[in-house]
Amino acid sequence: MRDITIIAAAIPAAEVKDGLLVVPAKEIEGALDGLKRLGGFMLFDISAVDRPTGSPAPQPAASTPGAAPGALAAAASAPASAVPGAAPAQSSAPAQPCFELSYRFMDMREKAKDVLTLRVIIDRDHPVVPSVARLWPAADVLEREVWDLMGIEFSGRLKQERILLKSDFVGHPLRKDFVAPKRERFPSPSWDRKAAEGGL
Amino acid sequence: MSDFITEADGLETQEFILNLGPQHPSTHGVYRARLIMDGETVISAENKVGYLHRGIEKLAEGITYAQFTPYTTRFDYVAGALQPWAWCLALEKLGNIVVPERAEYLRVIVGELQRIASHLVMLGSIVLDFSAITPWTYVFNAREDISDLLEAVSGSRLLVNYFVNGGVNADLPEGWIPKVEKALDSMLKRLDDFDRMVSGNEIFVGRTKGIAVVSAEEAIEYGITGASLRASGLTFDLRKDSPYSIYDRLDFEVQSMPAGDSFDRYYVRLLEIRESAKMVRQALKQLPAGDIRAKVAKVWRPAPGEAYAAIEAARGIMGYQVVSDGTVKPYRVHMRSPSFCNIGIIPAKAPGLTLQDFIAFIASLDFVLGDIDR
Numbered sequence: 049m050r051d052i053t054i055i056a057a058a059i060p061a062a063e064v065k066d067g068l069l070v071v072p073a074k075e076i077e078g079a080l081d082g083l084k085r086l087g088g089f090m091l092f093d094i095s096a097v098d099r100p101t102g103s104p105a106p107q108p109a110a111s112t113p114g115a116a117p118g119a120l121a122a123a124a125s126a127p128a129s130a131v132p133g134a135a136p137a138q139s140s141a142p143a144q145p146c147f148e149l150s151y152r153f154m155d156m157r158e159k160a161k162d163v164l165t166l167r168v169i170i171d172r173d174h175p176v177v178p179s180v181a182r183l184w185p186a187a188d189v190l191e192r193e194v195w196d197l198m199g200i201e202f203s204g205r206l207k208q209e210r211i212l213l214k215s216d217f218v219g220h221p222l223r224k225d226f227v228a229p230k231r232e233r234f235p236s237p238s239w240d241r242k243a244a245e246g247g248l
Numbered sequence: 249m250s251d252f253i254t255e256a257d258g259l260e261t262q263e264f265i266l267n268l269g270p271q272h273p274s275t276h277g278v279y280r281a282r283l284i285m286d287g288e289t290v291i292s293a294e295n296k297v298g299y300l301h302r303g304i305e306k307l308a309e310g311i312t313y314a315q316f317t318p319y320t321t322r323f324d325y326v327a328g329a330l331q332p333w334a335w336c337l338a339l340e341k342l343g344n345i346v347v348p349e350r351a352e353y354l355r356v357i358v359g360e361l362q363r364i365a366s367h368l369v370m371l372g373s374i375v376l377d378f379s380a381i382t383p384w385t386y387v388f389n390a391r392e393d394i395s396d397l398l399e400a401v402s403g404s405r406l407l408v409n410y411f412v413n414g415g416v417n418a419d420l421p422e423g424w425i426p427k428v429e430k431a432l433d434s435m436l437k438r439l440d441d442f443d444r445m446v447s448g449n450e451i452f453v454g455r456t457k458g459i460a461v462v463s464a465e466e467a468i469e470y471g472i473t474g475a476s477l478r479a480s481g482l483t484f485d486l487r488k489d490s491p492y493s494i495y496d497r498l499d500f501e502v503q504s505m506p507a508g509d510s511f512d513r514y515y516v517r518l519l520e521i522r523e524s525a526k527m528v529r530q531a532l533k534q535l536p537a538g539d540i541r542a543k544v545a546k547v548w549r550p551a552p553g554e555a556y557a558a559i560e561a562a563r564g565i566m567g568y569q570v571v572s573d574g575t576v577k578p579y580r581v582h583m584r585s586p587s588f589c590n591i592g593i594i595p596a597k598a599p600g601l602t603l604q605d606f607i608a609f610i611a612s613l614d615f616v617l618g619d620i621d622r
Contacts, residue, residue, distance in 0.1 A: 092565055185469050222580075
């Protein structure tokens with residue numbers, strides 16, 4: 049892979065944090081355009097993480113040598129963001145409810161491959177980002193999946209419909225505040241009758 | 249019947265919608281293509297998936313790391329043994345676990361055997377879609393031996409739960425290695441028979457050569473990975489380009505084909521089987537003695553953080569993002585499955601194909617519905 053600092057220099061408003069390319073939400077369109085213009089990147093994955101209590105300080109797990117058992121126990125007993133000792137770098141910004149959206153790329157120009165992750169933190173109340181399906185057609189199905197399961201909207205798409213769940217499904221199940229219904233409604237008269245009688 | 253139409257001149261044709269699947273043998277699972285047809289020709293195609301969606305990413309948030317490992321075999325059920333590898337790699341990155349050398353070799357041996365079995369199914373099924381039944385029996389005969397071998401090491405034939413966080417589940421049973429040599433010999437002989445029987449067959453070649461050509465640029469744009477990408481003239485293979493496990497110690501070539509049509513997508517898998525057989529033999533020769541599993545706590549709590557790992561699975565890049573909040577259960581698990589991205593090319597390439605060619609095209613992409621729907 050091309051050196052990540054060189055890539056970051058070519059992309060507006062991008063910075064390197066723990067091996068990730070981090071871009072502010074406002075600049076995401078320009079950043080992805082810039083990455084496309086650099087050329088040779090294959091978009092192969094888009095994923096999102098729901099953080100209703102805010103994003104914890106970035107901690108590269110791969111390079112953290114076995115944390116002290118005390119810190120582990122403290123982190124286990126309470127959410128990581130609420131424990132000051134467990135997340136010391138937390139203080140720089142107040143924790144806002146957010147989604148962490150990651151675009152993952154493979155550098156097809158270089159023989160040695162590594163995953164390039166472009167990370168953007170987006171507002172949980174207005175989760176809208178511009179679509180990249182016009183730049184990488186691969187994004188079409190990936191964006192549909194993220195919208196379907198996590199409820200992040202991609203603007204500028206021709207159509208935004210569910211891909212894995214059925215079209216009349218309500219809610220986005222991978223959000224942390226999603227409450228799964230005890231039984232899924234099965235569309236049939238006998239089901240409705242039983243439900244009305246309280247038999248389900 | 250004097251008014252029976254004898255000439256096509258002035259005859260008006262009408263487009264119609266054809267739902268291919270979800271219950272149709274040639275879609276290899278519960279895949280549905282919503283086709284708009286003009287006679288025998290496809291005007292447009294739309295993928296309809298999700299019939300097998302089991303919400304496994306959500307399920308993972310409610311169970312422990314170790315409990316989730318067997319679930320990972322359920323996605324790409326044709327290559328069950330390979331699937332937990334990406335998951336285990338992500339966990340090992342998350343917890344800084346060093347896998348013993350012997351376990352790495354066992355993973356490569358079992359993984360490559362599974363890749364052979366998976367590609368054999370693809371070869372058989374694409375020919376079966378042309379109503380040729382005999383070749384299917386050839387490859388399934390060869391796959392049977394491999395299933396027996398996988399059963400001997402793991403206890404199951406299809407959903408092979410052999411990989412665990414930190415190593416593998418069990419050591420090789422006695423007398424297993426000679427059986428592998430024997431199975432590979434007979435498999436390669438069967439494969440040569442299959443190659444002679446199918447690859448030059450006029451009907452097969454006529455319906456796959458030059459059909460649904462995907463250029464290298466398109467393949468990259470659409471995020472196609474695995475053998476379907478290597479059929480477009482590229483030699484992108486994570487085993488070579490970003491070696492994980494002990495792949496850098498094995499001597500192998502990344503197979504690729506130049507044309508990017510349905511035939512090349514079929515033939516590159518045939519070549520990969522021979523290459524995988526070479527790899528298994530090398531790994532068996534180099535197999536060291538030692539532990540098969542690193543020490544991992546029964547109640548495993550990785551430090552808060554996240555890890556991403558990707559492997560070259562049988563159908564392309566299988567990736568896992570695992571986010572830990574320091575508890576015994578994962579905070580978030582995301583999986584990138586190769587089949588899900590590979591089918592994105594279908595709507596772009598389907599227009600203009602006849603229905604029969606469309607069937608061959610989707611068979612050549614070799615997707616598995618459990619891998620798409622998760």
